[in-house]
Amino acid sequence: MNKKTANEQEVKKFSDMASEWWDPNGKFSPLHKFNPVRQEYLIDRISSHFSLNLDKNFSFSNLTLLDIGCGGGLLCEPFARLGAQVTGIDASKNNIEVAKVHAQKTNLQIQYLNKLPEEIKNKKFDVILCMEVIEHVDNVNFFIESCSKLLNKNGIIFFATINRNPKSYLFAIVGAEYVLRWLPIGTHDWKKFVKPQEMINYVSTQQLIHQETKGVTFNPILNKWSLSNDASVNYMTCFTKS
Amino acid sequence: MKNLIKQKVAVLGSGLTGKAIAMALLDLNIDVDLIEQTSPPKNFKSNVTLSISDASLKILQSLGMKKNKFNSWPLQKIILFDGLTKEAKPDTEFYNIDNKKFLSHIVKRNVLEKEISNKLKKVKFIKKKILSIEGKGFLKKIIFQNKKTSEYNLIIATQFSNLKLLSNEKKLNWDYSETAYTFVIHHKKLTNNCARQFFLKDGPLAFLPISNTHTSIVWSVKNKSDAEKIVLNYEARLNFLKMISVGFYEVIGCTNKLEKFDLTFAFLRRTVLSRVIFMGDITHKIHPIAGQGWNMTLRDINILVSILKEKLNKGYDIGDLGILKEYEKKTKASNLLFAMSIDLIRKAFRSQSPAISKLRKKSFSIASQPTVMNKIIDLADKGLRF
Numbered sequence: 128m129n130k131k132t133a134n135e136q137e138v139k140k141f142s143d144m145a146s147e148w149w150d151p152n153g154k155f156s157p158l159h160k161f162n163p164v165r166q167e168y169l170i171d172r173i174s175s176h177f178s179l180n181l182d183k184n185f186s187f188s189n190l191t192l193l194d195i196g197c198g199g200g201l202l203c204e205p206f207a208r209l210g211a212q213v214t215g216i217d218a219s220k221n222n223i224e225v226a227k228v229h230a231q232k233t234n235l236q237i238q239y240l241n242k243l244p245e246e247i248k249n250k251k252f253d254v255i256l257c258m259e260v261i262e263h264v265d266n267v268n269f270f271i272e273s274c275s276k277l278l279n280k281n282g283i284i285f286f287a288t289i290n291r292n293p294k295s296y297l298f299a300i301v302g303a304e305y306v307l308r309w310l311p312i313g314t315h316d317w318k319k320f321v322k323p324q325e326m327i328n329y330v331s332t333q334q335l336i337h338q339e340t341k342g343v344t345f346n347p348i349l350n351k352w353s354l355s356n357d358a359s360v361n362y363m364t365c366f367t368k369s
Numbered sequence: 370m371k372n373l374i375k376q377k378v379a380v381l382g383s384g385l386t387g388k389a390i391a392m393a394l395l396d397l398n399i400d401v402d403l404i405e406q407t408s409p410p411k412n413f414k415s416n417v418t419l420s421i422s423d424a425s426l427k428i429l430q431s432l433g434m435k436k437n438k439f440n441s442w443p444l445q446k447i448i449l450f451d452g453l454t455k456e457a458k459p460d461t462e463f464y465n466i467d468n469k470k471f472l473s474h475i476v477k478r479n480v481l482e483k484e485i486s487n488k489l490k491k492v493k494f495i496k497k498k499i500l501s502i503e504g505k506g507f508l509k510k511i512i513f514q515n516k517k518t519s520e521y522n523l524i525i526a527t528q529f530s531n532l533k534l535l536s537n538e539k540k541l542n543w544d545y546s547e548t549a550y551t552f553v554i555h556h557k558k559l560t561n562n563c564a565r566q567f568f569l570k571d572g573p574l575a576f577l578p579i580s581n582t583h584t585s586i587v588w589s590v591k592n593k594s595d596a597e598k599i600v601l602n603y604e605a606r607l608n609f610l611k612m613i614s615v616g617f618y619e620v621i622g623c624t625n626k627l628e629k630f631d632l633t634f635a636f637l638r639r640t641v642l643s644r645v646i647f648m649g650d651i652t653h654k655i656h657p658i659a660g661q662g663w664n665m666t667l668r669d670i671n672i673l674v675s676i677l678k679e680k681l682n683k684g685y686d687i688g689d690l691g692i693l694k695e696y697e698k699k700t701k702a703s704n705l706l707f708a709m710s711i712d713l714i715r716k717a718f719r720s721q722s723p724a725i726s727k728l729r730k731k732s733f734s735i736a737s738q739p740t741v742m743n744k745i746i747d748l749a750d751k752g753l754r755f
Contacts, residue, residue, distance in 0.1 A: 166683065181683070186682070188373060205683070206684060208681075208685070210373050232507040233507060233508055233686065234374055234377075234508065235374065236374065
């Protein structure tokens with residue numbers, strides 16, 4: 128059985144897009160539009176979990192954070208600005224190169240590694256993010272196991288992905304790829320989507336306690352993503368280690 | 370422990386607006402550089418006054434300024450005269466129905482500026498000519514004439530129309546062909562908390578009290594008009610002021626020195642670009658007729674600071690165009706409407722046609738009704754809010 132968590136075709140697909148990561152009007156503009164919702168949710172959730180005061184300067188300065196599948200560093204940078212010690216890993220070397228260049232040019236210190244979670248040894252983190260990656264890996268169980276092992280005691284881990292149901296096929300595949308052309312056709316494979324309950328079942332085997340599941344929905348009239356309780360398409364879940 | 374790096378902001382222009390922005394940013398977790406290209410005149414004594422509304426004064430206080438530090442002089446009442454009336458009979462009086470609140474506060478510009486400067490010890494002051502500003506996507510890079518460079522997350526420009534950065538921007542712009550002259554009169558001591566404005570043929574003349582013995586005069590006159598001749602001649606000026614102020618001031622003398630400003634209207638079509646914001650007079654320059662210019666700027670500063678504070682707490686890069694667009698959305702439309710209303714007021718008072726004059730009298734009487742007056746005062750105090 129394949130014990131590597133990255134699917135080679137998936138890696139190549141994103142490598143081709145990598146140089147466009149940071150253009151808010153470029154190919155990745157849907158992600159730039161999507162990013163603030165998850166960024167603000169994560170910051171709120173993490174600060175309340177560790178009882179941090181966001182009004183304080185560098186409020187995250189005592190935290191270590193690992194972003195798995197960091198891409199061009201869109202989520203790593205906000206946490207670095209808040210003072211967290213951030214490590215971003217990605218299976219694509221191009222993504223890592225793009226992220227490194229961008230962090231350096233915007234005066235941020237972030238450690239970027241072209242590694243898979245199972246390749247990180249002797250290091251644990253207070254916060255782990257696995258945002259929109261699980262639907263691109265081959266062996267979900269092994270991936271979750273590898274990620275969870277890297278979490279510190281009392282740490283918090285987030286998984287975000289897309290639900291698997293007829294609605295998500297319509298919205299995330301037909302809508303986003305074929306109709307709106309937000310994403311290149313073939314970005315997502317519907318069969319790889321994960322239902323929230325499956326996610327909770329997988330992750331709970333790792334001695335992690337489920338905290339909450341939040342939906343992220345798109346309002347076409349306001350042209351805006353927002354947080355909701357509707358997890359029928361995009362959703363985020365978080366777990367803590369006690 | 371790793372090195373924590375703050376985001377950096379460059380404020381271009383160290384005038385009152387630039388300094389006030391720098392002061393407002395001090396409370397945030399960012400590094401501020403205040404950049405000035407020209408050397409300010411040394412020991413320059415100025416009599417220029419600003420009218421600061423009650424709400425604006427509160428903004429200044431929230432930014433850390435103590436009220437007694439810059440000798441603001443409170444106004445309880447504003448009296449308007451339509452033309453030159455022999456018996457100095459007012460056409461409208463504005464006062465706050467709530468007695469505890471003041472209408473506005475008159476502040477000497479250089480006193481305020483000095484007080485703000487005292488707050489800027491932590492700000493890095495750079496006096497260097499700028500060669501160019503570069504950078505697309507990543508941080509903005511300022512290249513100085515000595516080839517040294519500095520990088521910034523955000524540039525807030527309050528001056529420097531000589532830079533390419535601003536000269537390409539489109540704006541609504543017209544010249545009033547008027548000049549505002551300002552000086553101070555000295556008069557017999559009295560309780561001096563009432564401003565007066567005369568709408569004269571060649572432009573408005575305002576009396577703005579700054580103490581019980583001194584009052585600042587702002588007199589806008591049509592270029593090359595009879596009124597301008599009077600302003601420019603010391604004796605004629607003093608005599609005219611003595612004549613017009615019969616009944617409320619016993620004028621003893623006036624300052625010899627005049628300060629003058631060409632009056633123009635300017636409104637910038639867009640106030641934000643990627644990692645750049647334009648603020649202050651370069652974005653909206655209005656006629657001083659209602660003393661509202663700097664109130665608009667202070668409101669802008671207040672809005673910007675509250676947005677930046679919230680976004681900094683949420684880990685954003687403060688130069689992010691989305692954030693700057695949010696600022697523009699919250700300021701531009703109301704500022705345009707506000708600026709145009711001021712322009713309309715000035716046009717209405719300039720006209721000598723009997724029909725307009727009649728309309729003016731009528732609107733004065735409408736404005737005197739308590740509910741209408743309250744609305745006008747609120748508008749002048751806080752600006753337009755949607």
